[in-house]
Amino acid sequence: MYKRQTQNKLDLIDRKITYDTLKNNLLRTTARSYLLRCNEQKNQQQVANKHAILSSNASHVQEISHILDATLKLTPGRTIPPIVVVDADNEAMAIANVIEKPTVIYFWSYNSVAHYKNIHARAAELKERYPEYDFIAINTDTHFRKWRNVIGKNAFNLAREYQFENSNQAGKELVLTSINKAIVVDKKGVILELSLIHI
DSSP states (O other): OOHHHEEEEEEEHHHHHHOOHHHHHHHHHHHHHHHHHHOOOHHHHHHHHHHHOOOOOHHHHHHHHHHHHHHHHTTTBBBBOEEEEEOOOOEEEEGGGGOOOSEEEEEOOOOOOHHHHHHHHHHHHHHHHHHEEEEEEEEOSSSHHHHHHHHHHHHOOOGEEEEEESHHHHHHHTTTTTTTTEEEEEOOOBBBEEEOOOO
């Protein structure tokens, strides 16, 4: 249903908007929004294909293609991309190496104090309710020492705190458009669900 609405919206934009810059921007926004919300590979591909046909902006088409590639890698049943994280001792490792049982991976930034306090509290609550799951926090910032100070001052569990080695690359591969995003994986790192943690 949502795919049909999106395709209809793309067609409507193409028919009604004559100013190319505005048309291309609206096509891009519509396709991007759909890809970031949908987990069905066939539908994602169809929307990206329609965008490529209707858009005359090559950089937008390329951007949507990259988002499509990244979102397809994050669909349930696929293994989480081989992102590299560092632990509190600044030791680098693949994300798969820190997953030992079903795990909820969530994200935070030290630039958003209320958010990181609330999301850690929410993760602790969920851990109480679902002890069979691990809850791993990944910081999305780039300054190691500042991140290390924040987790120390807040007494976060060092064994469950990580930071991206390359935040920019990891953000693209995991399509991190919101730090409220959570990825649920099984003990082998196979994606079970993508969701938002509501705090």
